[in-house]
Amino acid sequence: xxxxxxxxxxxxxxxxxxxxxxxxxxxxxxxxxxxxxxxxxxxxxxxxxxxxxxxxxxxxxxxxxxxxxxxxxxxxxxxxxxxxxxxxxxxxxxxxxxxxxxxxxxxxxxxxxxxxxxxxxxxxxxxxxxxxxxxxxxxxxxxxxxxxxxxxxxxxxxxxxxxxxxxxxxxxxxxxxxxxxxxxxxxxxxxxxxxxxxxxxxxxxxxxxxxxxxxxxxxxxxxxxxxxxxxxxxxxxxxxxxxxxxxxxxxxxxxxxxxxxxxxxxxxxxxxxxxxxxxxxxxxxxxxxxxxxxxxxxxxxxxxxxxxxxxxxxxxxxxxxxxxxxxxxxxxxxxxxxxxxxxxxxxxxxxxxxxx
Amino acid sequence: xxxxxxxxxxxxxxxxxxxxxxxxxxxxxxxxxxxxxxxxxxxxxxxxxxxxxxxxxxxxxxxxxxxxxxxxxxxxxxxxxxxxxxxxxxxxxxxxxxxxxxxxxxx
Numbered sequence: 350x351x352x353x354x355x356x357x358x359x360x361x362x363x364x365x366x367x368x369x370x371x372x373x374x375x376x377x378x379x380x381x382x383x384x385x386x387x388x389x390x391x392x393x394x395x396x397x398x399x400x401x402x403x404x405x406x407x408x409x410x411x412x413x414x415x416x417x418x419x420x421x422x423x424x425x426x427x428x429x430x431x432x433x434x435x436x437x438x439x440x441x442x443x444x445x446x447x448x449x450x451x452x453x454x455x456x457x458x459x460x461x462x463x464x465x466x467x468x469x470x471x472x473x474x475x476x477x478x479x480x481x482x483x484x485x486x487x488x489x490x491x492x493x494x495x496x497x498x499x500x501x502x503x504x505x506x507x508x509x510x511x512x513x514x515x516x517x518x519x520x521x522x523x524x525x526x527x528x529x530x531x532x533x534x535x536x537x538x539x540x541x542x543x544x545x546x547x548x549x550x551x552x553x554x555x556x557x558x559x560x561x562x563x564x565x566x567x568x569x570x571x572x573x574x575x576x577x578x579x580x581x582x583x584x585x586x587x588x589x590x591x592x593x594x595x596x597x598x599x600x601x602x603x604x605x606x607x608x609x610x611x612x613x614x615x616x617x618x619x620x621x622x623x624x625x626x627x628x629x630x631x632x633x634x635x636x637x638x639x640x641x642x643x644x645x646x647x648x649x650x651x652x653x654x655x656x657x658x659x660x661x662x663x664x665x666x667x668x669x670x671x672x673x674x675x676x677x678x679x680x681x682x683x684x685x686x687x688x689x690x691x692x693x694x695x696x697x698x699x700x701x702x703x704x705x
Numbered sequence: 706x707x708x709x710x711x712x713x714x715x716x717x718x719x720x721x722x723x724x725x726x727x728x729x730x731x732x733x734x735x736x737x738x739x740x741x742x743x744x745x746x747x748x749x750x751x752x753x754x755x756x757x758x759x760x761x762x763x764x765x766x767x768x769x770x771x772x773x774x775x776x777x778x779x780x781x782x783x784x785x786x787x788x789x790x791x792x793x794x795x796x797x798x799x800x801x802x803x804x805x806x807x808x809x810x811x812x
Contacts, residue, residue: 400741400797407737425737446799462801493778493795502736505764506777576775597777 376404378641385662387438478604495577706751
């Protein structure tokens with residue numbers, strides 16, 4: 350009727366399904382939480398994001414430090430495997446963007462970009478992190494015109510050109526090494542005189558004939574009208590400055606936790622991550638759990654995010670079990686995934702070790 | 706509705722001389738975010754067909770056009786109106802965001 354208000358009229362509260370758990374985010378933490386909660390017959394709903402689905406590994410190439418892949422694995426391929434595994438046990442995935450979370454009541458409400466809402470008894474926030482920007486005034490203007498955060502996306506456009514990578518960590522080294530496939534030269538600009546990157550990545554970058562380093566320097570300006578023509582660098586140890594003529598600059602100076610959705614709802618740490626209790630995933634609100642890079646200012650690896658997602662899934666299981674009756678009396682307990690799972694003969698061996 | 710492919714050869718006819726505004730998706734097979742953006746542009750193509758054309762240009766196969774417009778980052782969506790670039794959006798963005806950015810061409 351024309352008197353209806355609100356955009357989510359098709360999902361009125363009277364009839365709306367209440368999920369046991371909704372997972373926000375679809376990186377290693379989110380997918381691991383999905384696999385575990387799905388195998389616990391909680392039929393998780395994952396809201397994966399529309400264009401950032403799969404998380405940070407979607408923009409990487411070789412992942413060589415994720416156990417179980419002795420030859421390495423491409424980041425996007427690894428995420429596809431995660432997705433398949435989560436779906437196999439009954440995870441429902443929506444490729445939509447969460448725009449609002451309401452977390453304080455027993456039943457949590459998740460609103461997505463279309464205006465539709467979803468309800469759940471528990472939420473796992475695994476929204477990851479986003480690239481840190483240099484914070485220079487010309488950075489936004491020249492973004493996509495020589496300033497980039499994604500070597501695998503944009504390296505192609507810098508064939509036989511001189512380009513710079515900013516940063517000294519693993520991702521900066523990975524970007525620099527990848528870019529050598531295209532560029533004539535890659536100059537790594539780093540604030541310190543030593544790299545933060547792992548030894549193996551350092552050795553590869555330091556020994557590469559196309560890569561050179563400018564130490565103890567930071568970018569103070571990006572030049573260029575329609576596209577990047579150079580960088581202005583300032584020393585971090587004395588007053589000297591220098592000009593670096595490059596047509597591209599790849600920024601890899603770290604990440605910040607993606608907490609926009611929850612920063613006014615959940616307690617954060619002084620580092621900006623979601624605060625959790627001890628080694629758990631429990632946030633400042635009951636029924637709300639967090640996992641992965643969004644709680645981790647230190648390690649931020651695919652494998653630590655996965656482990657963290659597992660922790661959140663088990664915390665959710667315990668939380669829902671403690672809620673007890675309210676779960677069992679719900680009218681719409683999902684059943685199909687449980688049947689699929691129990692028919693898988695290969696599971697017999699897997700389940701034994703963790704059944705108690 | 707799937708966004709139509711255009712090429713270096715057809716760009717002038719299909720895009721520059723179009724009577725309607727044209728959204729051009731510059732993309733490549735190896736670009737992960739491009740694959741995420743592609744179905745969103747297909748949806749926009751279907752929902753706003755009377756207002757705009759939505760086409761895609763593979764930058765691997767059509768380097769001349771990508772170079773001419775200074776593409777250095779993909780996905781990049783450029784809106785061409787009356788033969789010139791009227792708006793641009795860099796990176797894979799959700800549908801609602803693209804619809805806001807391109808509101809004047811699709812509403």
